[in-house]
Amino acid sequence: MNQLMSRASEEESDDVSGTESAPAESLPGALPEPLRVELTAFRRDLHMHPELGNQEFRTTAALKARLEEAGLAPRVLPAGTGLVCDIGEWDGVRPMLALRADIDALPIPDTKRGVPYRSTVPDRAHACGHDVHTTVVLGTGIVLAGLAAKGQLPFPVRLIFQPAEEVLPGGAADAIKAGVLEGVGKILAVHCDPRVDAGRIGLRHGPITSACDRLEIALDGPGGHTARPHLTTDLVTAAAKVATDVPFLVGRRVDARSGLSVTWGRIESGHAPNVVPQHAELSGTVRCLDLKTWREAPDLVHGAVQEVADQYRAKCEINYIRGVPPVVNAPGAADLLRDAMVARRGPLSVESTEQSLGGEDFSWYLEHVPGAMARLGVRMPGDHKVRDLHQGDFDADESAITVGVELFTAAALLDAARM
Numbered sequence: 001m002n003q004l005m006s007r008a009s010e011e012e013s014d015d016v017s018g019t020e021s022a023p024a025e026s027l028p029g030a031l032p033e034p035l036r037v038e039l040t041a042f043r044r045d046l047h048m049h050p051e052l053g054n055q056e057f058r059t060t061a062a063l064k065a066r067l068e069e070a071g072l073a074p075r076v077l078p079a080g081t082g083l084v085c086d087i088g089e090w091d092g093v094r095p096m097l098a099l100r101a102d103i104d105a106l107p108i109p110d111t112k113r114g115v116p117y118r119s120t121v122p123d124r125a126h127a128c129g130h131d132v133h134t135t136v137v138l139g140t141g142i143v144l145a146g147l148a149a150k151g152q153l154p155f156p157v158r159l160i161f162q163p164a165e166e167v168l169p170g171g172a173a174d175a176i177k178a179g180v181l182e183g184v185g186k187i188l189a190v191h192c193d194p195r196v197d198a199g200r201i202g203l204r205h206g207p208i209t210s211a212c213d214r215l216e217i218a219l220d221g222p223g224g225h226t227a228r229p230h231l232t233t234d235l236v237t238a239a240a241k242v243a244t245d246v247p248f249l250v251g252r253r254v255d256a257r258s259g260l261s262v263t264w265g266r267i268e269s270g271h272a273p274n275v276v277p278q279h280a281e282l283s284g285t286v287r288c289l290d291l292k293t294w295r296e297a298p299d300l301v302h303g304a305v306q307e308v309a310d311q312y313r314a315k316c317e318i319n320y321i322r323g324v325p326p327v328v329n330a331p332g333a334a335d336l337l338r339d340a341m342v343a344r345r346g347p348l349s350v351e352s353t354e355q356s357l358g359g360e361d362f363s364w365y366l367e368h369v370p371g372a373m374a375r376l377g378v379r380m381p382g383d384h385k386v387r388d389l390h391q392g393d394f395d396a397d398e399s400a401i402t403v404g405v406e407l408f409t410a411a412a413l414l415d416a417a418r419m
Contacts (some may be wrong), residue, residue: 009164027343029409030145031229031402039139039405042066042397046131050105053164053171056081059103063138063161070145071185074159075176082163084180087144088156097415098369099138099408100362102130102165102383111205111392116328118121127394129192129378134161136190136376136404139222151406154416155217158184162361168323170361176368186333187364187371188411190404193353194387196377198397201341201372201407202353205334207326211294213286214321215262217242217305219269219314223278232276238312239269239280242305249304249353259357260297286320294325326355327363333372339372340410345403358389376404 031039042062051059055072060081067074068087068089074085082103090096105126110119119125137159147153159179164171181187196202222234247262254260262284269280286301298320309316341350353375362373378396379387387394 009044014230016323026101027410027412027413028147029406030140031143031405035142036402037141039135039401042138043131043135043401046116046134047126048120048132049119050119050126052107052124053104054079054081055169056103056163059134060161060163063103063134066279067159069371070142071149072141072145075253077163077175077180079163079174081162082175083159084175085161085177086142086156087141087159088148088153090097090156090183091366094155096156096158096183097313097412098160098181098184098187098365099137099140099412100160100162100187100189100365101133101252102162102171102361103134104130104166104171105166106390107197108390110393111406112395121159125322125392125394127391128166129376129387129394129396130165130394132192132376132378132404133190135401136408137161139401140412143405144412146196147409152409153412155419159414160187168321170324172361172364178188181365181368184369186336186415187365188333188371188408189371190372190376190407191360191373192378192389193375194379194389194394194396195222195353196353196375197379198377198381198400199403200339200349200351200377201374201403202340202351202377203329203334203372204355205331206355207289207291207328207355208375209327209355210259210357211288211291211324211326211363213284213297213323214302215284216319217282217322218317219280219282219309220278220317221314223276225388226274226276227278233252233275233313235312235314236269237282238268238309238314239282241312242282242308243356245308246301246304247308253300253304254293255290255348256262258293259287260293260300262301263287278353287359289326289355291325291328291358291392298322302405303384306413314360319349324359324361324403325363325367327373328366329372330366330370337372337374337407338412338413340414341407343410343414344406374407
């Protein structure tokens with residue numbers, strides 16, 4: 001295994017490139033062609049019928065039916081959407097490996113043209129690749145169920161189909177409360193990445209996504225005529241100063257390497273040019289690369305907002321909404337994903353990836369058990385357009401489904417072999 005390079009911060013390297021693995025021919029679980037065709041059709045059906053968080057009843061029913069057809073016994077989560085399904089019976093001793101998929105869609109229109117599987121639901125789209133994640137874990141479950149029936153799956157594996165990833169603070173918290181991590185010792189996931197070529201994955205040790213919280217601020221004070229601003233609380237100026245000064249103050253009160261940042265998405269105040277308003281509102285997000293600083297962020301932000309508001313004699317109400325911590329890949333779990341991918345596709349199929357400022361509620365599982373998330377390449381051959389997630393034209397190279405299934409089946413088999 002390659003030696004890890006030291007980081008400037010003297011933390012463990014995020015580089016997960018390597019060449020050691022079991023040879024591909026020693027691992028069963030390659031995706032058969034008829035199942036590949038079926039899974040592509042399943043993904044397209046999900047894509048045409050996207051459902052928002054905690055409303056994924058059709059998706060849940062489709063997953064339940066197909067898992068039962070494979071001889072498994074999925075259990076619907078208490079809220080009525082999402083599933084948990086074990087392949088094999090847990091012995092109560094050796095912790096299980098869990099594979100997680102998120103099943104919800106986004107409240108945005110599907111703007112793709114020329115594909116037969118465009119969303120049929122107005123202003124709803126699988127524009128983040130959750131339909132691909134779901135299909136990958138479903139396909140993995142079907143393949144592993146077949147291996148278990150032949151006695152080729154030494155230890156049980158748990159499948160988690162989680163609702164409401166896009167709904168803060170994320171459906172993962174509810175799934176955990178429902179007991180999906182009972183008996184689990186390690187958890188893995190993938191997330192589509194349109195910047196990575198299909199057939200490859202991106203990996204890193206340590207943080208791979210950012211923490212993300214939501215911030216809502218209301219400022220109040222006596223308004224009045226703009227001819228006499230000295231008799232008012234100048235809320236427009238106060239709001240402008242909160243917008244400009246709070247990010248600066250917060251950034252100067254933490255280690256710059258933590259990446260703590262406040263970014264505004266909305267500021268609103270006033271209705272007439274000659275009236276000082278009595279109310280102003282701002283809302284935005286707080287993002288952070290570092291787990292320790294994320295835990296300190298609410299107090300830091302509250303203090304900075306209050307400090308600026310006090311300068312302008314504005315009453316201040318702060319609603320700090322906890323979102324998700326950063327996803328921090330455990331080295332052992334990231335190495336398992338790397339070795340599984342190399343076993344299937346060779347060493348050139350794994351690339352190092354940077355930390356994203358996007359939030360992902362997979363992080364809540366990692367507060368309880370070690371795990372890792374890989375970026376699943378979905379960029380289509382010859383597509384030179386820079387695409388992003390949460391865009392109406394998002395699409396995936398469907399060969400990524402095969403890659404994801406074979407990655408997860410290999411990970412399950414390698415994990416069992418190492419115990």
